[in-house]
Amino acid sequence: MQVSVESLGTLERRMTFSLPADRLEAQVDGRLREISRGAKIKGFRPGKVPAKVIEQRFGAQVRAEVLDGLLREGFSNAVRQESLQIAGNPQIVPAADTADQLSYVATFEVVPDFGDVDVTKLNVVRHTSEVSAADIDAMIENLRMQRRSWNPVEREAATGDAVEIETWSQAGDERLPAEGVERGATVLGSAAMFPAIEAALVGMKAGDEKVADIEFPTDWRVPQFAGRTVAVNLKATRVSESVLPEVDAAFIKSFGVRSGDVDQFRADIRSNLERELKGALMTRLRREVGEQLIAVYSHVEMPPKLVEGEARGMAAQAIETARRQGRAVGEIPADAHAGFMDAARKRVLVGLLVGEIARRNELRLDPKRVTETMNLIASTYEEPQQVIDLYRNDAQLMAGLQARVMEEQVIDWIAERAQHTEQPMSFNEAIRQ
Numbered sequence: 001m002q003v004s005v006e007s008l009g010t011l012e013r014r015m016t017f018s019l020p021a022d023r024l025e026a027q028v029d030g031r032l033r034e035i036s037r038g039a040k041i042k043g044f045r046p047g048k049v050p051a052k053v054i055e056q057r058f059g060a061q062v063r064a065e066v067l068d069g070l071l072r073e074g075f076s077n078a079v080r081q082e083s084l085q086i087a088g089n090p091q092i093v094p095a096a097d098t099a100d101q102l103s104y105v106a107t108f109e110v111v112p113d114f115g116d117v118d119v120t121k122l123n124v125v126r127h128t129s130e131v132s133a134a135d136i137d138a139m140i141e142n143l144r145m146q147r148r149s150w151n152p153v154e155r156e157a158a159t160g161d162a163v164e165i166e167t168w169s170q171a172g173d174e175r176l177p178a179e180g181v182e183r184g185a186t187v188l189g190s191a192a193m194f195p196a197i198e199a200a201l202v203g204m205k206a207g208d209e210k211v212a213d214i215e216f217p218t219d220w221r222v223p224q225f226a227g228r229t230v231a232v233n234l235k236a237t238r239v240s241e242s243v244l245p246e247v248d249a250a251f252i253k254s255f256g257v258r259s260g261d262v263d264q265f266r267a268d269i270r271s272n273l274e275r276e277l278k279g280a281l282m283t284r285l286r287r288e289v290g291e292q293l294i295a296v297y298s299h300v301e302m303p304p305k306l307v308e309g310e311a312r313g314m315a316a317q318a319i320e321t322a323r324r325q326g327r328a329v330g331e332i333p334a335d336a337h338a339g340f341m342d343a344a345r346k347r348v349l350v351g352l353l354v355g356e357i358a359r360r361n362e363l364r365l366d367p368k369r370v371t372e373t374m375n376l377i378a379s380t381y382e383e384p385q386q387v388i389d390l391y392r393n394d395a396q397l398m399a400g401l402q403a404r405v406m407e408e409q410v411i412d413w414i415a416e417r418a419q420h421t422e423q424p425m426s427f428n429e430a431i432r433q
C-alpha cells in the first residue's frame with residue numbers, strides 16, 4: 001500500500017493512502033451474488049432474480065457498506081505501517097483516483113509523547129468501605145417508605161405529610177391560570193414542589209386557605225414567575241399521614257424473594273448494596289488516579305480538536321440536563337463549550353494516558369471481568385437475561401462496556417503499583433459523589 005504522511009501541526013497529521021479498485025468491485029460483486037441467491041422480489045422466483053435487478057435494488061447500499069469496510073481496513077493498515085498512535089476519529093475524504101487505485105486523504109490527530117510514564121511515583125488514596133447491618137436496616141426503611149400508604153388526618157400538616165392543594169397565582173397584573181385553579185400534591189420536605197411553597201403549607205389543615213409571597217429564581221421554568229415575587233394562593237384540600245408496612249412475608253415477597261424469608265431478604269439487600277459500593281469506590285479511585293495523572297502530566301499538549309469535541313459534548317450534556325430539570329435554557333451561544341475546555345482537556349489527558357499505559361504495558365481486556373460486569377449490570381433489572389442478550393447482540397453497547405472495563409483494569413493496575421494509603425469511610429460517605 002502506498003502511504004504518505006505529512007505534519008499539519010504538533011499533533012495533527014494528513015495521510016494519503018490508496019485501495020485497489022478491483023478489490024472493491026470483487027467484494028461488491030460477491031456480496032450481490034450472495035444476495036441474489038436468497039432475495040425475494042415480487043415477480044421472480046427465489047434465486048432467479050436477474051443480476052441487473054439485484055444491482056438496481058441493492059447495489060448502492062452494498063457498495064457503500066463494502067467501501068466503508070475497506071476504508072476502515074485500509075486506514076488501520078496504513079496507521080500500523082507508519083507506527084502511528086491515533087487520537088480520536090479521522091476525517092477521510094476521496095482524492096484523485098487512477099484507473100486501478102482509489103485514493104483517499106485522512107486528517108487526524110495523534111497521541112502526544114508523554115515521555116517516561118512511571119506510575120510508581122504517584123501517591124494515590126484508596127478509599128475503603130463495607131456494608132454494615134445498619135446500612136441494610138436503613139435500606140429496609142427506605143423500601144418501607146416506598147410502599148407506604150396514606151391516611152387522611154384532621155390535624156395541621158407537618159413535614160412528612162402528604163398535602164393535596166389547589167393553587168392560583170398573581171404575578172403583577174397577570175393571573176395564572178387565567179381561570180380556575182391548578183391542582184397538585186406533595187410530600188412536605190420532599191422538594192417535589194418549590195421548597196418555599198412546601199414551607200408555606202406546613203401548619204395548614206384540610207380546608208385552610210392562605211396567600212404566600214414566593215420569590216422565584218431568575219431561571220425558573222415559568223417565565224412569568226422568573227425573578228419575581230409572586231402571590232401564590234394556596235388551599236389545602238387534604239392532609240394525610242404515612243403508614244409504613246410491616247416487614248412480613250408478603251412485604252418481602254413483593255421484592256422478588258419468593259420464600260418471604262427475612263434472612264434471604266437481608267442477604268439480597270447486602271448483595272445489591274455491595275454492588276453499588278463497588279461501583280462507588282471505583283468511581284472514587286478513577287477520580288483519584290486521574291487527579292494524580294493530571295498533576296504530573298498537565299504540561300503535555302493535548303490534541304486540540306479532540307479536546308474541543310469533548311468540550312462540546314460536555315456542554316450539550318449539561319444543557320440537556322438543565323432542560324430535564326425544568327430550568328430555562330434560552331438561546332444557546334455558539335461558544336457554549338468554552339467554559340468546558342479546561343475540564344475537557346483534563347478528561348482527554350486522562351483518557352489518552354490510560355490508553356498509553358495499557359499499550360506500553362501490553363495490558364489486555366479480561367473477558368471474565370467483562371462478563372462479571374455485564375452480569376452485575378443485568379442483575380439490577382427484573383429480567384437479567386434480556387439485558388445480557390441485549391449487550392451480546394448490540395456491538396455498540398458491548399464496545400462501550402468493554403471500554404469501561406478496560407479503563408477500570410488500567411486504573412486498578414496503576415493504583416496497585418502507585419504509592420497509596422487507605423482511607424476508611426462509611427457506606428453513605430462512599431456512595432455520596
